[in-house]
Amino acid sequence: MKFKERVFSGMQPTGSLHLGNYLGAMLQWIELQKTHECIYCVVDMHAITVWQDPDELKSAIRQVTAAYIASGLDPKRSILFNQSEVAAHAELAWIFNCVARLGWLNRMTQFKEKAGKDRENASVGLYVYPNLMAADILAYRATHVPVGDDQKQHLELSRDIAQKFNNDFKQWIEKAGYVDGNFFPLPEPVITGPATRVMSLRDGTKKMSKSDPSDLSRINLTDDADTIAKKIQKAKTDPEPLPSELKGLDGRPEAENLVGIYAALAGRSKAKVLEEFGGAQFSAFKKALAELCVEKLGPIAAETKRLMADPAEIDRVLASGSERARVIAGPIIAEVKDVVGFVRS
Numbered sequence: 001m002k003f004k005e006r007v008f009s010g011m012q013p014t015g016s017l018h019l020g021n022y023l024g025a026m027l028q029w030i031e032l033q034k035t036h037e038c039i040y041c042v043v044d045m046h047a048i049t050v051w052q053d054p055d056e057l058k059s060a061i062r063q064v065t066a067a068y069i070a071s072g073l074d075p076k077r078s079i080l081f082n083q084s085e086v087a088a089h090a091e092l093a094w095i096f097n098c099v100a101r102l103g104w105l106n107r108m109t110q111f112k113e114k115a116g117k118d119r120e121n122a123s124v125g126l127y128v129y130p131n132l133m134a135a136d137i138l139a140y141r142a143t144h145v146p147v148g149d150d151q152k153q154h155l156e157l158s159r160d161i162a163q164k165f166n167n168d169f170k171q172w173i174e175k176a177g178y179v180d181g182n183f184f185p186l187p188e189p190v191i192t193g194p195a196t197r198v199m200s201l202r203d204g205t206k207k208m209s210k211s212d213p214s215d216l217s218r219i220n221l222t223d224d225a226d227t228i229a230k231k232i233q234k235a236k237t238d239p240e241p242l243p244s245e246l247k248g249l250d251g252r253p254e255a256e257n258l259v260g261i262y263a264a265l266a267g268r269s270k271a272k273v274l275e276e277f278g279g280a281q282f283s284a285f286k287k288a289l290a291e292l293c294v295e296k297l298g299p300i301a302a303e304t305k306r307l308m309a310d311p312a313e314i315d316r317v318l319a320s321g322s323e324r325a326r327v328i329a330g331p332i333i334a335e336v337k338d339v340v341g342f343v344r345s
C-alpha cells in the first residue's frame, strides 16, 4: 500500500515547554504544517508514566496547548489535541504490548535513565512507554515523525513494531485487501531541527529537560526577560574565551551548547557565530545570547499568557482536534481489530 504522507508528533505535559523542545522539535513542526497534513498531540498518557499531581496535570495540558499555538501551530491547519481523548491510542498500545518483545524494551536507554537505580519501583507504564509511542504514530498511519535526537531509539522501535505487526499478521492483512501485506508504514524520524539536542545550562553533558530538578538548567518558553537573562548569566562555562573555529569547541560541552543555542536562534551556523564572537569573554557572549533569547521567546511567552487567560477556548481547540483525530484513527483501529481476530459489535 502506498501511504499518504502524514506527520505525527507530541510533547509531554510534564511541565512547561523549554528551549530544547522548541529548537529540537517545535520549529520543525511549524515548517511541516506548511506542506503536510500534521497531527500534534499533547501526550498526557505518557506524562503519567511518572507521578503527576492531577491539578497540575490539567493545567499543564492547557499550558502546552497554549504554547503550541503561541509558537506558531495553527489549530485550523494542524490537528491539536490531547492523547487521552482518543481511545485508539490506548487500544493500539495494548495490541503493541503483545507485539513488541521484552528484549527490545530492555534495550531502551531512556527507560534506564529515567528509572535510574530504583528500577524495581518504576511504573510498568514507563517501561512500555515506547509501545504507546508507536501506537500514537501508527494509529494515524503517520509516515513522518519530527522529534529531537533523544527520540531516535524510540522511533526505531516503532518501525520494528510496525514491521513485526505486518509480518505476524501478513496472511490476515492480505485477506483484508492489502495485497503487499503492508498494513502499517515504517515511520521515518525527521531529526532536522536547528539544534537536535540542546543541553542543560548547568551541565553540558546532560540534555535540557522538563524534569530536571533545577529550573536553572533550562529556559522555559514561559520565562520572562529577567529570568532568561539570569539563567544565561548563571549558565556553566569554562574560563577560556570563545574560540574562533569550531574545533576549539572540542571538549568544551558547555561552550558548544551555548554557541549552538545562539546559532539555532539566529538561524546561522556555529562557525559564523564563532567568526563574530571568537576571542570574546563569556560575559559579553552571554549578554548577546540573553538578548537574542528574549527577542525570540518573549512574544511566545506573552501569547501563551494571553491564551491561558481563556482556558475554555483552549478546551474548545482540544475538543475539536480530538474529534478530527478520531475520524482518522477510528477506521484504522477497527481494521486492526479485524486483522488480529477480535469480534466487533
Ligand code: AQP
Residues within 6 Å of the ligand: 010, 011, 012, 013, 014, 020, 021, 022, 023, 024, 025, 146, 147, 148, 149, 150, 151, 195, 196, 197, 198, 199, 207, 208, 209, 210, 211, 212
Ligand atoms: N534537550 C532537547 N533538545 C532537543 N530536543 C528535545 N526534546 C526534548 N528535549 C530536548 C524534544 O522535544 C519533544 C518533546 O519531548 P517530550 O516532552 O515528549 O519528552 P522528553 O523528550 O522526555 O522531553 P523532556 O523535556 O526531557 O521531558 P521530561 O523531562 O518530562 O522527560 C521530543 O521530540 C524531544 O525529542
